[in-house]
Amino acid sequence: MDDFAYARPHDVEAALRLAAMPGSQFIAGGTNLIDLMKGGVEAPTRLVDITQVSGLAQIHELPGGAVRIGALATNADTAIHPLIRERHPLLAQALLAGASPQLRNLATAGGNLLQRTRCYYFYDKGFAACNKRDPGSGCAALEGFNRHHAILGASERCIATNPSDMAVALVALDAQVQLRSARGARQIPVSDFLRLPGETPQQDTNLAPGEIIMAVDLPPNRFAAHSHYLKVRDRASYAFALVSVAAALEVEAGVVRDSRVVLGGVAHKPWRIDTQGLIGRPLDPSALESLAGAALKDAEPRRHNAFKVELSRRALVRALSVAAA
Amino acid sequence: MSVSDRRPGTGYSRREFLQSAATVAGAATVPAGLASAASMIAEGSAGGAPTAVAKSLQLQVNGQPHELIAEPRLTLLDALREHLKLTGTKKGCDRGQCGACTVLVNGRRVNSCLSLAVMHENDEITTVEGLQSADGTLHPMQKAFLEHDAFQCGYCTPGQLCSAVALVEEVRKDPGRPKLTDEDIRERMSGNICRCGAYPNIVAAVREVLERG
Numbered sequence: 001m002d003d004f005a006y007a008r009p010h011d012v013e014a015a016l017r018l019a020a021m022p023g024s025q026f027i028a029g030g031t032n033l034i035d036l037m038k039g040g041v042e043a044p045t046r047l048v049d050i051t052q053v054s055g056l057a058q059i060h061e062l063p064g065g066a067v068r069i070g071a072l073a074t075n076a077d078t079a080i081h082p083l084i085r086e087r088h089p090l091l092a093q094a095l096l097a098g099a100s101p102q103l104r105n106l107a108t109a110g111g112n113l114l115q116r117t118r119c120y121y122f123y124d125k126g127f128a129a130c131n132k133r134d135p136g137s138g139c140a141a142l143e144g145f146n147r148h149h150a151i152l153g154a155s156e157r158c159i160a161t162n163p164s165d166m167a168v169a170l171v172a173l174d175a176q177v178q179l180r181s182a183r184g185a186r187q188i189p190v191s192d193f194l195r196l197p198g199e200t201p202q203q204d205t206n207l208a209p210g211e212i213i214m215a216v217d218l219p220p221n222r223f224a225a226h227s228h229y230l231k232v233r234d235r236a237s238y239a240f241a242l243v244s245v246a247a248a249l250e251v252e253a254g255v256v257r258d259s260r261v262v263l264g265g266v267a268h269k270p271w272r273i274d275t276q277g278l279i280g281r282p283l284d285p286s287a288l289e290s291l292a293g294a295a296l297k298d299a300e301p302r303r304h305n306a307f308k309v310e311l312s313r314r315a316l317v318r319a320l321s322v323a324a325a
Numbered sequence: 326m327s328v329s330d331r332r333p334g335t336g337y338s339r340r341e342f343l344q345s346a347a348t349v350a351g352a353a354t355v356p357a358g359l360a361s362a363a364s365m366i367a368e369g370s371a372g373g374a375p376t377a378v379a380k381s382l383q384l385q386v387n388g389q390p391h392e393l394i395a396e397p398r399l400t401l402l403d404a405l406r407e408h409l410k411l412t413g414t415k416k417g418c419d420r421g422q423c424g425a426c427t428v429l430v431n432g433r434r435v436n437s438c439l440s441l442a443v444m445h446e447n448d449e450i451t452t453v454e455g456l457q458s459a460d461g462t463l464h465p466m467q468k469a470f471l472e473h474d475a476f477q478c479g480y481c482t483p484g485q486l487c488s489a490v491a492l493v494e495e496v497r498k499d500p501g502r503p504k505l506t507d508e509d510i511r512e513r514m515s516g517n518i519c520r521c522g523a524y525p526n527i528v529a530a531v532r533e534v535l536e537r538g
Binding site for chain 2 (some may be wrong): 008051
């Protein structure tokens, strides 16, 4: 690992001032950043340790019923918090499907949103071509081993996928990211915070320079009774998703009143599915099949990941069936 | 990373050099207002770019205070093994994928390879060497691992033990009082890989300690 300077501020203002200095990067759990630094993919010259910044680790209810998850709340604490377990079980389920218990004890909500793709070619500097690591250098995954790569929303610049389970559930739950900078505060939906690769795959998120994630807010919803996170991976646990589905339904007297369905593991960000066709009718097999078919009609598989198209269809049907039960 | 390396041709030890650099840095290169806002800054300057400065670091490990001189890039794992000579904690993959380096930080299991030592100055760290009681009596989990033959080569065992001890604590603290099946135990131990495949016996050992309450 390259040398770097280290600073440990105690409040957000100091953290922002330190972060504004060239070469600075925030560190909290560090589970992805230190890994990337060991491989030389990330090389900050100053780490700003925000773990001692006060007031960023709480999970609490806001007036109006939204639940606020502080940026420093660990994935482990979030998954077992009563407000999350009872009101947003989909998020608890997604969090527990990710990483391992030891990693979840370190990993934070803010860091989870900022983690980088696990594309082998991004991670391995032995491959020169990676537009995400080195803009303009090409994409080794296009003609490489691309079993884990995107089938939706990719570009010729980058076919990497977002590795987060948490983010898939957050998009389904219409979560908002609370940001702060020296210029003030703003909020942005998680679905807009994360980006598709387009022409600038080096930019994973719409976090502006000098901004810090303060919290993630979950608005109230009626999905708690009918939600399910399904994760399909190469082994039973402790692996990234090949395909995942966050399914949330509001069902009243057997009729679907509202729903959110998001695919993970298939795109550069969680991929929202149009569920208009489910609303106002019972969730029958034909509705499920047509939703799943429409969701994948624009899929563009690569050499090694065509299986993800059919896998995604089946995962959508399964997740929605379980959620409805 | 050794602190006693001589820098060729200078006659300075690395430690002396870094200490004098730190003194200069404290006055000259930390922007006004930052030194007071940050409780701790390890930073020097070379041609305008920030550089790391090794500093004295206090770690509380297995109930004992330790002091070491470390650069910020020192991982908790390397601090334990290379500086404190607590080699019970193992380096497997060094990338957070195997769990061999699992230790307890304030009672919670973490991968020490993916955490910086400098970030743990206020924490209570427990390694496999600290699981037994002061009189040398093995921890119930250590006894259960012996009774159930829950290892073969033993390389992953220190991490498995720390992880299993934390697992039991997590269950005890859970207000839902979950009753774990063998499948649940496997899921909750999935961050610890065993190349010898001792999993059935590890599960049996964990189950026994859980059932004993």
